[in-house]
Amino acid sequence: MLRMLVRRLALGAITVFLVSLIIFAGVEILPGDACTAFLEREAQGQLLENCRQELGLKRPASERYLEWAAGALTGDLGVSANGQKPISELVGYRLRNTLLLASCSMLVGVPLALLLGVVAALWRDRLADLAISTIAIGAMTIPEFVSATILILIFSVWLGWIPGIVLTSADAPVAEFFPEILLPMMVLTFVMTAHILRTVRSSVIEAMASDYAQMATLKGVPYWRIVFRHVLPNALLPAINVVALTIAWLLGGVVVIETVFNYPGLGRMMIDSISDRDLPVTQAIALIIASVYVGVNLAADLLTMIANPRLRTMHMRKG
Numbered sequence: 001m002l003r004m005l006v007r008r009l010a011l012g013a014i015t016v017f018l019v020s021l022i023i024f025a026g027v028e029i030l031p032g033d034a035c036t037a038f039l040e041r042e043a044q045g046q047l048l049e050n051c052r053q054e055l056g057l058k059r060p061a062s063e064r065y066l067e068w069a070a071g072a073l074t075g076d077l078g079v080s081a082n083g084q085k086p087i088s089e090l091v092g093y094r095l096r097n098t099l100l101l102a103s104c105s106m107l108v109g110v111p112l113a114l115l116l117g118v119v120a121a122l123w124r125d126r127l128a129d130l131a132i133s134t135i136a137i138g139a140m141t142i143p144e145f146v147s148a149t150i151l152i153l154i155f156s157v158w159l160g161w162i163p164g165i166v167l168t169s170a171d172a173p174v175a176e177f178f179p180e181i182l183l184p185m186m187v188l189t190f191v192m193t194a195h196i197l198r199t200v201r202s203s204v205i206e207a208m209a210s211d212y213a214q215m216a217t218l219k220g221v222p223y224w225r226i227v228f229r230h231v232l233p234n235a236l237l238p239a240i241n242v243v244a245l246t247i248a249w250l251l252g253g254v255v256v257i258e259t260v261f262n263y264p265g266l267g268r269m270m271i272d273s274i275s276d277r278d279l280p281v282t283q284a285i286a287l288i289i290a291s292v293y294v295g296v297n298l299a300a301d302l303l304t305m306i307a308n309p310r311l312r313t314m315h316m317r318k319g
Contacts, residue, residue, distance in 0.1 A: 004305065012298040019290040020072070024065050027283050034081040034279040055081065055280075077284040082276050087284045091269070093170045095288070098258075098265035100174055101181060102250035105188040110243060113193040114236065117200025121235075122227065124205060132197065139194035148187045148260045155183060170264035184261040188254060192246045199242045200235070207235035244300030248293040 035051035036043040043051075052058050056067075068078060077087035120132040139147070156164030166180040207213060208231055216226045255267035262268070266285060273281035 015294050023286045080281045082278045094266045094269045104185045109189040109192040113196035117197035120201045121204030136194040144256045165262040200239050203235040203238045207231040244296050248296040251292045
């Protein structure tokens with residue numbers, strides 16, 4: 001078990017390292033650099049030289065990458081080209097706000113998705129299943145900005161119950177984001193619930209048709225005992241990876257939702273940094289999002305192996 005854990009952690013670290021190389025190389029091969037992007041028409045002469053000297057762009061790329069990567073490990077993501085402020089300070093509140101939105105959406109969406117997925121599977125091809133599946137397919141096919149616009153129109157414009165956009169500043173206390181956070185949370189919950197419940201429904205249907213469930217039925221085991229003691233523990237395991245991907249999607253910064261609702265999160269900050277041509281900030285946010293994806297998926301893999309004795313035994317044999 002320990003060997004498996006070390007192996008997974010090493011694989012995650014290698015993945016983050018390769019992603020950081022790709023991000024840094026991608027920024028490097030862009031025409032110009034952070035100074036030419038920021039200064040635009042004024043990027044010439046001594047002004048350009050001074051900017052490159054301040055940002056350390058005169059040094060070799062390999063040396064700058066090692067310094068950037070070492071700083072990232074300690075939480076130092078460098079300084080922004082626009083304003084020369086530490087990126088870690090700029091990102092701090094935005095990351096907190098994205099965590100707030102993601103946490104609220106997960107607390108509502110994940111339990112709701114598990115419940116609806118189980119209900120749809122147990123009442124397969126009945127009215128409940130047809131209604132839940134239809135709504136889920138609609139949620140998965142309708143673009144996020146469309147559903148966001150519809151909710152703004154209904155709850156903000158027509159009914160006037162909830163603010164349509166977020167006007168709270170990024171560094172405001174968490175309590176001030178309510179009730180402005182409700183509409184973006186509803187959109188995210190709507191989308192994530194649809195994806196998770198479809199996986200749960202398929203897993204439960206497959207588990208109900210398995211040999212052990214059929215054997216328990218033949219032995220006269222009560223239906224609901226089969227469901228809760230045999231089917232659900234095995235059926236919900238495949239949903240762990242889907243939930244992990246959804247969490248990574250939320251924590252990585254939902255760019256479309258944060259832009260539509262003017263929410264001051266990590267995704268909106270990336271859009272702003274691209275618009276301002278602030279390449280150091282864009283590079284830092286890309287690394288954060290990639291690290292979140294790798295970390296959450298690594299945790300999901302480990303949790304699946306721990307919860308599934310067959311996978312744990314198989315890895316122990318390979319080791």
